[in-house]
């Protein structure tokens with residue numbers, strides 16, 4: 001039985017916050033709370049008060065008014081000792097001070113609001129347990145797709161539905177890189193460097209471009225959408241480093257755009273969670289989610305298909321989601337962490353990626369010489385994979401040329417068998433580049 005929240009709705013006493021982390025999101029959250037204080041009070045029926053803050057550097061200008069707010073140097077001490085109702089964790093990181101702060105806050109009977117997708121994806125179930133035991137709440141709208149209220153849409157607006165599939169563009173850095181490659185014809189490394197200069201990519205971009213960040217968000221979405229324990233280890237993950245400018249051009253020729261998607265769907269083998277680049281039809285809604293924008297599609301049994309698009313990061317959008325969670329707590333509207341109490345989460349199986357059935361785009365770099373196409377065809381035939389179309393750019397005997405095939409819907413394991421054999425052909429000079437074609 002979940003005990004009721006400690007926060008009393010309609011209390012006229014302010015909801016008291018301790019904010020840990022005053023970087024992009026923390027300072028943005030304070031600015032928003034200060035700028036819209038009256039509206040927030042009116043909508044919650046009580047004021048929200050910043051009663052304590054914490055960051056490492058007391059001297060840094062945060063671009064917001066911190067005068068008169070008690071400062072703590074240690075977030076864990078603040079979470080334990082400050083006289084507050086809610087701790088807002090905006091430090092980041094899966095372990096260390098962020099996790100310690102959240103655990104201590106929950107154990108001390110304070111609700112927690114966080115934007116930390118890595119923490120929720122990796123430790124969400126334990127933290128949800130701790131929140132339930134303490135009779136408080138853990139809220140994380142800002143952790144998935146920034147300003148887009150996707151958690152609320154799934155947990156509340158579409159709560160009466162069975163979700164069949166949820167998918168989307170969940171990482172603005174990758175989407176910026178792929179969009180810019182599409183628009184300019186430039187290569188991945190060149191565009192990544194530009195994204196780093198513009199502040200859209202970290203100096204170590206691996207979390208973004210290798211798909212980890214998308215996978216964190218997908219694991220959380222899957223839990224809320226399908227009522228399952230959050231399980232990051234079940235996500236099959238592939239990033240965008242192998243996408244070449246020529247793949248973008250070939251995809252265009254075939255009527256597609258390339259997007260990094262996170263996809264969670266019900267299959268006959270269980271719920272499958274996967275993150276990988278996809279060819280999506282040019283005229284579909286997801287293809288038009290460009291630049292740093294995020295877009296999420298939810299397909300439900302009764303409501304059908306809904307799509308939300310918006311800014312997935314940045315101070316304003318992320319603070320918007322953080323403050324929405326704070327307002328829910330102030331108004332007494334909080335829900336169980338993953339939409340249902342932990343004992344009601346279902347433990348249905350996770351479907352392995354090998355059981356995926358779908359069409360594929362495959363690019364090979366092939367030395368143009370007699371007999372090589374017969375070998376490729378034999379590899380496909382023996383794996384029972386059927387080719388739909390083939391494109392070749394350039395015919396220079398002895399030269400290496402790109403060859404693109406599209407394959408009819410096939411089981412992933414069979415496609416992998418065929419590609420392993422094709423990759424071992426002498427004339428095929430690089431591992432084949434496979435991109436799935438998604439009907440979205």
Ligand SMILES: NC(=O)c1ccc[n+]([C@@H]2O[C@H](COP(=O)([O-])OP(=O)(O)OC[C@H]3O[C@@H](n4cnc5c(N)ncnc54)[C@H](OP(=O)(O)O)[C@@H]3O)[C@@H](O)[C@H]2O)c1
Pocket residue numbers: 020021022023024025026054055056057058060073074075090091092093097115116117118142143146312313314315318
């Ligand atoms: N930025 C976005 O657009 C965005 C979007 C969605 C979600 N998020 C998530 O939001 C969280 C915060 O991101 P951010 O971009 O705001 O990070 P950030 O700008 O790097 O800010 C982190 C803050 O944490 C403080 N901090 C770090 N270690 C600390 C410690 N040991 N004790 C006290 N304070 C400490 C830093 O203090 P100092 O300032 O003194 O160094 C800084 O104020 C992360 O979980 C991130 O994944 C961010």
